[in-house]
Amino acid sequence: MKIQKLFRKTLFGVFFLFGVIGVSTSVLCIYTVDTHLSEEYESNSKDIAKTIADASVDILLNRNLTALQSLIDQFVEIQGISYIYITSETGEFLAHTFVPGIPEEIRTGDTTSMVTVERSLPGMGDFVEVASPILAGVAGAVHIGSDTGLIALKVQRAIGQQIYLISIIFVVGILAAIWLVGQAARPVDGVLAFAVKLAQEREADGRGNEKLLARNDEAGELARLFLHFSQVMDRDKADGLSQPGGKE
């Protein structure tokens, strides 16, 4: 299908528009998924930290660290939670899930802080760490680290799905655009051929182009106009008005 130069710009415009739509929706998708997932993870982690903190009070007061460890071992099985540690009111580590040991950054950090922090632990990955006080902090605190790598993985998966969908829409859209532009270009091709024919024939009468001349769109009107001009020119030629040096 030959596409007229006139329509190539339109086609490029369609390409460009699709590109803008694809990129902008992907960026929006990344932002939305990342923000929502991060907020959800942080919120869930805080809820879990609070649940453990509430459940830990009796256990801590009874000094039953075995039961405390058993409790956090159950929570660390939840997807996304990478580590949990419980500190006493003095900052001593009472139970944790680290292997092969408590990371230096955490061991030497401020374990009494309740502020959400982002940590990058060597050999472990990147985490968002939330904390919840036990008995308003007088019995210690529960700290939970969520793997941000998992959030990134989910964002990547969401973007992948988005790009897959946009790619399909893009390909289908482009094929449709080419077909439509081709459809639109066909009458113009006809008018062009008709105009060339009119220029070449001595007495144009439109025979053989009835279909084109019968169209009620711009192509039909243009064809009829060309025919009219041609007939006028033929008539003028016959009247000698269009002779070289002749006057109108």
Place this chain on the structure above:
Amino acid sequence: MTDSEIVLGTSAAFSGPSRGLGIELFRGASAYFEHVNRNGGVRGRRIVLRTYDDGYQPDPSVQNTMTLMLEDEVFALFGYVGTPTVTRVLPMLKKFQERQVYLFFPFTGAQPQREPPYGPFAFNLRASYRQETAGLVQNFVGIGRKRIAVFYQADAYGRSGWAGVRRALRPFGERIVGEATYGRGSKFTGIMRDQVEILKASRPDAVICIGAYAACAAFLRDAVDLGLRVPIANVSFVGSENLLNLITQRRDDGERYTELLVNSQVVPSYHDVGIPAVQQYQELMARYDPQPPQELLREDYTPFSHSFVSLEGFLNAKLMVEILDRLGDKPDRSALEGAVFSIRDFDLGIGELVSFGPERRQGLQKVYYTVVDEGRFVPLDSWENRFG
């Protein structure tokens, strides 16, 4: 329970890296139960052990317990293995307390089944990890080794031992100088170099390990290879013979790895035939040659002729039979607690008398210390001479 049978339920590790513990405990108990069954059972009833494999994992252990309690309707639970498993099962016993299904003699020295709120649902025979670690700490500190580090399994079992060491050090004004962990289910082929390096950095005088044999043998191997030349102690749960087997197999220099090894035990040496129960244990193990439950075996395992773990299983079974006998001709679960509390100064045949009561849910208190000499564990005579 029927007129001809008393069914006890067991969930233990018969697969995975800690399967040796479940298998040996089962074999020791089976030797004594077999002996009783061949001699008429308990007041005419055979003792049947219904066994399930939990692979030393909490979730299967809970599932198995549900099956044993609700479907199999066993008379009592007996001979469970492990702290992470038992600590998850205890709440179930409380939940179904109206059924009065008690847990007898689990192979763990952790505190939760010895204290409220779950203590009333379990009876223990062995000494606790608290007692084992206290003994190790006191003896190390006694010979001037005050800087104690801990290598432990990252779960309830490891924490139980860690807490015991921490507690035992406090009266001496000391703290744990270093700690390193490993994940439950680690194999001997696993590398423990990171853990060794962490502990080396703390410059310990001794290391106490709270783990299972595969991981502890790997740690011992890497510690010696990396030059951590301090006494390395294990508690009874480790499975001493399994550990020794792993660390010395296919090695001519096995002694290099065991010369600074010391393991605490909760039963006396199975070599000491001067102890009546040990003599009986050796005799019945030889006579019946108990095999692990074949339907649960998924991996190769070569049983030991004798081991501390199977001796413990044997003693557990012996006391269980005594309790069942005290229930009379019409055993009833509601009378079980009373039957246990009637055990006062009972002679199991190991030189230490067993007593139970409402405030005493653990029968034995004694801890023994063993070292490796000529390729086997023997009682430690002098801490000063060996490690001073």
